[in-house]
Amino acid sequence: MIGENVKGNCRSCGSSQLKSVLALGNTPLADALVKKEDVDGPEATYPLDVAFCTECALMQIMETVPPEELFCQDYPYFSSVSDTVVGNAKDNTEHLIKTRNLDENSFVIELASNDGYLLQNYVKAGIPVLGIDPADTVVKVALEKGVPTMERFFSLELAKELAAEGKQADVIHGNNVLAHVADLTGFVDGIAVALKPDGVAAIEVPYLRDLIERNEFDTIYHEHLCYFSVTSLTNLFRAHGLYLNDLKRLSIHGGSMRLFIEKKDAPTEYIKQLLAEEKELGIDKFEYYENFGQNVEKLMAGLRDLLGGLKADGKRIAAYGAAAKGATMLNCSGIGTETLDYVVDRNVHKQGKTMPGVHVPIEAPEKLLEDMPDYVLLLAWNFKDEVMKQQAEFIEKGGKFVVPVPEPQVV
Ligand SMILES: [Zn+2]
CATH class of the missing domain: 3.40.50.720 (NAD(P)-binding Rossmann-like Domain)
Structure with a gap:
């Protein structure tokens, strides 16, 4: 039931003040494609229930499916398949090379580096890189492209290993990974350890405000554990000595943000403006989320009616x-x-x-x-x-x- 208290602890702040936003029931893993010969076999399903933390304003799903089950299947997602994703990465890297004066003495790390679609831009510019990704299929393709890549999950432990080898980064990229990590606080601590004192992390996440305003409920699935607003991100990073100082809104994936995170507290006017807008909208209050569930029900019924009508014709x-x-x-x-x-x-x-x-x-x-x-x-x-x-x-x-x-x- 919408508004009911939900058992568990917030993935960001640990609070138990969680309220139910939407219950989508038990569904199979959204990326677990089924072979034709296996369609009559058993298929694992997991609850897909969305909750809101009234303490730190983070919307999140409660179920954590083990990452080994989610990310190491033999269906690979190759970022390079999408022209939009590749173009977006090129703009992103060109901007950072220029504004951060990156050269052969710099070091760039990408978390969840996929097939090297982003880091290849740095490799071409002669800038040393390290990709980190747990999926062997995409790592293989990245290595073939000449993008140094490690087959691992990024964690605080790995960040400490890299730092001990003197491998702290001027720039850390992480596109569509922050919302996926089970150990959110460990991951953010890891970014703090892997980043040089004057470095910047450029992290892309979908924007919760776009999700809610445009009814994009289908971007909710077991891989996406967290749904971020500027407010909840500010709270998250501050708790780990990092500061969300700037961001760029992107149309990719139905509305995303490229966050620029540093170790100094220096938010741009734009960040202050977005925080003020979110406060105005009530993004830190449960009421903002209350109608979302009903709107989603309405959308699903509307789609069934539309397609059913066409089928009947x-x-x-x-x-x-x-x-x-x-x-x-x-x-x-x-x-x-x-x-x-x-x-x-x-x-x-x-x-x-x-x-x-x-x-x-x-x-x-x-x-x-x-x-x-x-x-x-x-x-x-x-x-x-x-x-x-x-x-x-x-x-x-x-x-x-x-x-x-x-x-x-x-x-
Ligand atoms: Zn919280």
Whole structure:
């Protein structure tokens, strides 16, 4: 029940003052794609319940699925598959090389460095780097690209090992990893240890305000333990001797922030303004979160009605994007093979498998043009412009897309 007290302790401040925001029920792991021969077998599910800490304003899910189960599967997510992600990384690194005067004497670390899509920009500029990532598949690709990468989970312990070897960083990158770590406080302590006194950590996280305002509930899944506001981030970093001094808002992943964190307390006017805006919105009060659950229920029902209506009219429907958010959208909304013929995805490692829980088969994007379904549910709505451009011919031939958030609509 929304508003009820939730058992447990806050991942950031340790408080037990947690209130329920949304209960999405038991769902399979959003990235645990199922092989076609295994669809009749057992599938693990875990509770997906969202809570809000009234002490430090952190929204979070309560269940911690062991990281070995979440991140070391043989489905790899290669950042380089997305043009948007690669372009974003290039802008990011160019800016830092210039403003921080980085050269061959500098040192850059990336946490969750994936296939080296970001660090390769530094390698090309002759700046020493170290990538850290626990997934062997992506580490292999990074090493082949010439990006030095360590197959490990980042932790306080690893930061201490690196510091003991004199390997503190001028810049630490960490894109879409802070929200994923089970030991949040240890991870932030690790950043403090791995960073030089005048270094900067450039960390990208989705912005809670965008999630709530645009009903992006499908970005909630077991990998995403925390959902950050500027307020909750400020509280988190301060408790570990780090300061959120600046940030840049990004449109990537449905609304993200690139945080700039340093060891001196010197917030820009922009940070002060965002904190004031959040206070005005009441982001530190439970009331802000109260309607969110109802809005999500409304969105899911609306999507079922829309697709059900199309189906009743004899239309054929496919979907685009076999990513985690698609799995949340389909499993929580109860949309499966009765509605969707297949899902397409550019990642060849996903093709031939099926979506977790609902078991909709995954095909290559070329299938859309060959098969010409009437509608395509855009599960990867965060890459809408990129997908629409890719699928220009499909659209020209009369194919239509259904975008599910902030409210279901045909485009
Ligand atoms: Zn807290």
